[in-house]
Amino acid sequence: MRKKRVCDYIAEAVQNEILSGRMEKGMPLRQEELAEQLGYSRIPIREALQMLESQGLAKRLATRHVVVADVSNQVIRENFDLFFDVELMTMENMQKKAVLWRETVLQENAEESFHQFLIENSTNEYFVRILENALDCYIRFATEETKDQYNADIVLSIGSRSDEDTIAQHLYTILRECDELNVEAIYSESFSTPRIGQAIMNRLLKAAGHQVITAVEVGDENC
Numbered sequence: 001m002r003k004k005r006v007c008d009y010i011a012e013a014v015q016n017e018i019l020s021g022r023m024e025k026g027m028p029l030r031q032e033e034l035a036e037q038l039g040y041s042r043i044p045i046r047e048a049l050q051m052l053e054s055q056g057l058a059k060r061l062a063t064r065h066v067v068v069a070d071v072s073n074q075v076i077r078e079n080f081d082l083f084f085d086v087e088l089m090t091m092e093n094m095q096k097k098a099v100l101w102r103e104t105v106l107q108e109n110a111e112e113s114f115h116q117f118l119i120e121n122s123t124n125e126y127f128v129r130i131l132e133n134a135l136d137c138y139i140r141f142a143t144e145e146t147k148d149q150y151n152a153d154i155v156l157s158i159g160s161r162s163d164e165d166t167i168a169q170h171l172y173t174i175l176r177e178c179d180e181l182n183v184e185a186i187y188s189e190s191f192s193t194p195r196i197g198q199a200i201m202n203r204l205l206k207a208a209g210h211q212v213i214t215a216v217e218v219g220d221e222n223c
Contacts, residue, residue: 007047010038011055012140014048018057018068019076019141027068029058055137076138083134084173087115090122090131091176114177115139168200175207 014034017023029049031042038045049066052058056079059069115135122128178186188204 005047006040006044007051008136010034010040010044010048011051011136013038014052015055015057015137015141018052018071019138023068025068025070025072029066029068055133057137079134079138082130083138086127086130086134087118088173090118090124090127093123094118094121112140114181168203171200171203175203178207 014023014029023029029052031045031049034040034045034048035042049058053060053066056075057069057071058066060066112135115131119128119131119135122131186204186208
């Protein structure tokens, strides 16, 4: 894994603002203003803006001005659909080539290590670029945004709770990832909605061999 540069830290700071919705679509990303706000020179700011463009978070207009791109919920869902599909194809290619899976130690950055392992073993350079963008931007933000809410050795994000269709679509991939990480127990939020929510719960029950431990909600007065 490459060492982070100044522009990487700048890009992360702006990524967080955009993905959290604090920077909205069309908002100008001016080098001078960002340099003053973040306390860096314009050179790493310029490099960070180029990174944001490659990640689909910034857009360069015909006037050469850079603005925040459209990062709607629909766009995020489509991006994660692409990431999951590319990772699945990468794992299938690794299986065909008999790549030995590296045992990942249960540690705080276990998810990052898993995604990085796929990147290191992909022989498709375009796939590598897509997965690097996914890990450095979208997956990093999704993990950091929610990890403090859970007390666990490994925290894996499958998508937004409000989009159960995407969760159901990629559940198999996440369960396979858990298997590769030698996970012995999975703690998941429940899904009580009809059809899709029930299908997700049924798949989780099957993966657990119908061995279930019921937990109360966080913040429950009876905890």
